[in-house]
Amino acid sequence: MNIRVLGCSGAIAAGYKTTAFLLDDDVLIDAGTGVGDLPLDALAAIDHILLSHSHLDHVLGIPLLADAVLRLRVAAGRPPIQVHALPETLATLQKHIFNGAIWPDFTRLPSREAPVLSLHPFQIGDRLELGGRLIEVLPAVHTVPAVGFAVDGGEASGHAHWVFTGDTGPNPALWQRLAQLRLSHLVIETAFSDDEAELAHISQHLCPTDLGRELSQLGGSVDVRITHIKPGEADAVMAGVQALISPHRISALQAGQEMAL
Numbered sequence: 001m002n003i004r005v006l007g008c009s010g011a012i013a014a015g016y017k018t019t020a021f022l023l024d025d026d027v028l029i030d031a032g033t034g035v036g037d038l039p040l041d042a043l044a045a046i047d048h049i050l051l052s053h054s055h056l057d058h059v060l061g062i063p064l065l066a067d068a069v070l071r072l073r074v075a076a077g078r079p080p081i082q083v084h085a086l087p088e089t090l091a092t093l094q095k096h097i098f099n100g101a102i103w104p105d106f107t108r109l110p111s112r113e114a115p116v117l118s119l120h121p122f123q124i125g126d127r128l129e130l131g132g133r134l135i136e137v138l139p140a141v142h143t144v145p146a147v148g149f150a151v152d153g154g155e156a157s158g159h160a161h162w163v164f165t166g167d168t169g170p171n172p173a174l175w176q177r178l179a180q181l182r183l184s185h186l187v188i189e190t191a192f193s194d195d196e197a198e199l200a201h202i203s204q205h206l207c208p209t210d211l212g213r214e215l216s217q218l219g220g221s222v223d224v225r226i227t228h229i230k231p232g233e234a235d236a237v238m239a240g241v242q243a244l245i246s247p248h249r250i251s252a253l254q255a256g257q258e259m260a261l
């Protein structure tokens with residue numbers, strides 16, 4: 001099992017793509033602008049999209065991906081791409097993106113019977129089985145309904161989990177659950193520097209001081225990767241992060257990085 005970082009930035013600029021991870025060849029975790037770097041045949045190989053929440057930096061790849069791969073998938077007789085998310089997230093996509101005004105409704109195209117996208121609700125705590133891989137839906141605390149994910153590395157890894165927090169402020173329920181799991185990696189957001197702590201709190205993101213409090217609830221010594229930093233803010237955020245006293249190995253996540261499970 002392999003996870004490739006297609007994008008991990010909190011906004012865009014040349015060389016900075018927003019959140020998207022590719023699990024093996026066929027499962028996309030969030031669909032930010034990083035998706036657009038995949039060649040067409042790789043886009044057409046995606047069978048599942050898991051969404052952490054409805055914010056644009058995490059979903060804008062879906063409507064464009066659906067349009068890009070429709071012909072190839074229909075020609076190959078492939079089933080709809082399954083979009084998995086909270087019911088509230090799916091309702092938001094349907095109402096505000098696939099509404100015939102922002103974008104055509106690809107849950108009914110090219111036909112109602114055989115569309116290119118299908119929507120599949122999940123709940124926090126669900127364990128999805130996608131092509132033999134187990135992915136648990138974790139709680140998150142954000143300005144809209146939101147989740148994180150834990151990908152089970154399977155027996156060969158001793159059930160080590162790759163965990164992605166999604167966008168979240170302080171999240172006690174997450175640490176309760178993670179205390180029961182073995183972790184290979186923790187990808188956690190730190191969207192703002194301490195100078196912007198107020199903004200972090202209003203928008204339910206973390207700053208380095210919050211991150212320190214959060215990580216103090218995580219046992220052991222874990223490979224922690226920081227995500228969702230805005231372009232131009234990496235030095236300020238990582239200076240705050242590196243100043244934390246922590247038993248964990250903390251570094252900034254980079255686009256293009258691969259993490260084996």
Ligand SMILES: [Zn+2]
Nearest residue numbers: 053055142167
């Ligand atoms: Zn968000």
Ligand SMILES: [Zn+2]
Nearest residue numbers: 055057058167
């Ligand atoms: Zn975001």
